[in-house]
Amino acid sequence: MPKVSSVIVPYATYLRVYEPLAAFPEPERGHWARYARRADRPSYQDELRRSLADLVPTPPVPVPVHESGDAFVAEVDGVVCVCPWRTRLRGWQALQELPEELPRPVLEAVLPEVVRRQAAQDYERWLTRNPDARPWIRTATWQVPLHWFVLVSDEERRFDKGSGEIPPMLRYRTPMVQARRRVARALRALKDGIDEGPLIDGLVDVGRWLEEFHPRSLVELDYGGLVHVLPAGELEDDRSAADVAEGIEALRRGDGAAAGAAYARLVERWRSVRDRRSAN
Numbered sequence: 001m002p003k004v005s006s007v008i009v010p011y012a013t014y015l016r017v018y019e020p021l022a023a024f025p026e027p028e029r030g031h032w033a034r035y036a037r038r039a040d041r042p043s044y045q046d047e048l049r050r051s052l053a054d055l056v057p058t059p060p061v062p063v064p065v066h067e068s069g070d071a072f073v074a075e076v077d078g079v080v081c082v083c084p085w086r087t088r089l090r091g092w093q094a095l096q097e098l099p100e101e102l103p104r105p106v107l108e109a110v111l112p113e114v115v116r117r118q119a120a121q122d123y124e125r126w127l128t129r130n131p132d133a134r135p136w137i138r139t140a141t142w143q144v145p146l147h148w149f150v151l152v153s154d155e156e157r158r159f160d161k162g163s164g165e166i167p168p169m170l171r172y173r174t175p176m177v178q179a180r181r182r183v184a185r186a187l188r189a190l191k192d193g194i195d196e197g198p199l200i201d202g203l204v205d206v207g208r209w210l211e212e213f214h215p216r217s218l219v220e221l222d223y224g225g226l227v228h229v230l231p232a233g234e235l236e237d238d239r240s241a242a243d244v245a246e247g248i249e250a251l252r253r254g255d256g257a258a259a260g261a262a263y264a265r266l267v268e269r270w271r272s273v274r275d276r277r278s279a280n
Helices: 028-036 044-053 087-101 104-110 113-129 146-151 176-193 198-210 224-228 232-237 240-253 256-279
Strands: 012-020 071-076 079-084 137-141 157-160 169-175 218-222
Touching: 012 071, 012 146, 012 224, 028 071, 028 079, 071 218, 087 104, 087 113, 087 137, 146 176, 146 198, 146 218, 146 240, 169 176, 169 224, 176 198, 176 218, 176 240, 240 256
Parallel strands: none
Antiparallel strands: 012 079, 012 137, 012 218, 071 079, 157 169, 169 218
8 A cells, every 4th residue: 555644735725514414314324423423533634645645556546436435523513513525526526627727747747648538437427327416525726715705704713823743723614504694695795896707606606505505514614734835924814704704895885995905905815825836
């Protein structure tokens, strides 16, 4: 079995949905109930370690042969909620986005075309049997998409500087009903203020995704691996959710200048993050 370093630092961020056990049909509900009681559940790093291990063989394994039976677990007001990894489904979806993320020579070196073509064919066959499948986790690299911040509020922000071998953490968690309400309000303000644009398109897409989950779910925005590339001072001072909320409220009031100022702060902050990607 390939050996993978215990220190894994992919610069990815995550939007996760944790659903209550009641949202799952049997026998899946029973599986997750038993899983949630396990003391040896894998961590965030374990998920990354397993996915990277598949890229070590020659040829690489872009998508797991079998779907993962693991999940992240959270308790919300005494209710156990789970966020299934669905690593295989997410792998297929990530493959579709790779041509936009990597130059062709790099893409060919990492995942040859014949490997990608076979994976795409497998995905098409799988989709015919699972047309309603959707992931519980969305991923972005070297950024937090700005429309994700609409789902959360600054009061829900949790930052931990970390210490020793424990890395820093920056995360937001909010009830599903709050996330949906914020999306709806933001869309009204944005459509009245700017009519169209990528922020609106992103919100429409994520809003549709959220509607597919149980109303008592938990939504989590996690900075993930970006905490390793951003200096602690920048992380501690990052108030992107507050800036997004301020900009949307300004649009609602018809204050274009204040909305523009909030947007400028966001653009500058996240441009500096993307610049680090180019430097690497």
